[in-house]
Amino acid sequence: MDPSRTDLSQLDDALVLRAQNGDHDAFGELVTRHQRRVWMVCRQYVGQDEADAAAQDSLVKAFTKIGDFDRQAAFSTWLTRIAINTCLDELRRRRRAAPIVDEPGDEEGGGVLAILPDDRAGPEARSIQRQAVASLEACEGILPPRQLEIFRLRFYAELDLGEIAEALDVHVGTVKTQLHRAVHRLRKELGEYR
Amino acid sequence: MKIHLDELEITAAVSGLELETVAEEHLASCLSCRRQVSSMRGLLGARRQSLEAEGPDWQRQRQEILLRLPSAPTAGSYRRQWIRPWLAVAAILVAAIGLRMVWTPPPADRATSPELPVEQILAEVDAILADDSIPGFEIIEPGLDDAVFENGAS
Numbered sequence: 001m002d003p004s005r006t007d008l009s010q011l012d013d014a015l016v017l018r019a020q021n022g023d024h025d026a027f028g029e030l031v032t033r034h035q036r037r038v039w040m041v042c043r044q045y046v047g048q049d050e051a052d053a054a055a056q057d058s059l060v061k062a063f064t065k066i067g068d069f070d071r072q073a074a075f076s077t078w079l080t081r082i083a084i085n086t087c088l089d090e091l092r093r094r095r096r097a098a099p100i101v102d103e104p105g106d107e108e109g110g111g112v113l114a115i116l117p118d119d120r121a122g123p124e125a126r127s128i129q130r131q132a133v134a135s136l137e138a139c140e141g142i143l144p145p146r147q148l149e150i151f152r153l154r155f156y157a158e159l160d161l162g163e164i165a166e167a168l169d170v171h172v173g174t175v176k177t178q179l180h181r182a183v184h185r186l187r188k189e190l191g192e193y194r
Numbered sequence: 195m196k197i198h199l200d201e202l203e204i205t206a207a208v209s210g211l212e213l214e215t216v217a218e219e220h221l222a223s224c225l226s227c228r229r230q231v232s233s234m235r236g237l238l239g240a241r242r243q244s245l246e247a248e249g250p251d252w253q254r255q256r257q258e259i260l261l262r263l264p265s266a267p268t269a270g271s272y273r274r275q276w277i278r279p280w281l282a283v284a285a286i287l288v289a290a291i292g293l294r295m296v297w298t299p300p301p302a303d304r305a306t307s308p309e310l311p312v313e314q315i316l317a318e319v320d321a322i323l324a325d326d327s328i329p330g331f332e333i334i335e336p337g338l339d340d341a342v343f344e345n346g347a348s
Binding site: 028031036040051055056059060063066158161184 | 245255259264
């Protein structure tokens with residue numbers, strides 16, 4: 001873990017201690033610090049429409065169970081684990097309720113990419129970048145589930161390798177191998193865009 | 195001098211995995227290889243930004259979460275685990291104090307009383323021992339016992 005992560009983790013620990021005694025303000029501060037990452041994790045599992053609800057459920061669950069947190073791992077890792085479990089429960093519930101249908105917006109990628117912030121690039125460069133991002137999004141679909149999971153947690157939720165290993169309960173060597181394979185496969189598929 | 199990084203090394207660099215020292219040194223000095231790495235990382239960053247742009251209103255989300263919180267977290271197993279030994283000690287102490295309060299000692303027995311007339315008992319024993327008239331213990335011939343022990347044989 002790099003030094004800045006360690007500092008963040010220490011600040012988290014102080015807030016966690018207060019939250020364990022029922023301090024809502026302290027937990028509110030933890031929410032502010034982690035809600036983006038939690039949402040991004042949920043976004044990878046349940047899609048855009050359900051990500052907000054899943055992130056909220058995860059954070060409420062985290063407060064309810066914060067007495068269980070023994071601070072052996074970083075709070076962010078523990079929280080990520082809760083978010084992943086919440087999403088997996090939601091996916092299981094969906095599977096029982098109805099067959100999974102892919103989100104149409106995810107495949108096309110048009111609406112979101114149109115608001116991609118890049119003021120410095122000209123129209124042509126922005127257009128190329130949008131195409132490249134859309135291409136990457138499409139290529140992600142060919143990755144095996146475990147590789148895709150690790151790839152997204154690394155690059156979009158910005159977890160480090162150790163955090164991913166702990167959150168998924170796998171060896172860090174497995175994370176490295178799967179991540180390398182995923183990036184290699186994507187670079188191969190992306191061709192000119194990479 | 196190392197030639198350019200191969201595809202697997204570029205992939206490792208993009209992924210933030212360790213490179214061999216030679217490859218690391220080459221990457222630091224080679225603009226072409228660095229461009230390949232930064233180009234892919236830039237694409238991944240752009241994709242992340244596009245995902246972040248889909249995010250909800252963070253302030254609204256935070257408020258909704260805080261409204262849903264219970265008044266206090268449930269006492270977790272970690273805390274219960276920490277408290278358990280102290281609860282056990284406290285329970286033993288309470289039980290011991292309770293027993294001490296309920297239990298009343300039996301009335302003092304004469305045989306175990308600290309006020310036993312020890313001197314009187316010893317005097318009675320001495321009197322008995324001094325009495326030669328106890329049947330079966332009479333001294334038949336004074337000095338015989340001494341003679342036996344002095345000679346080592348009867």
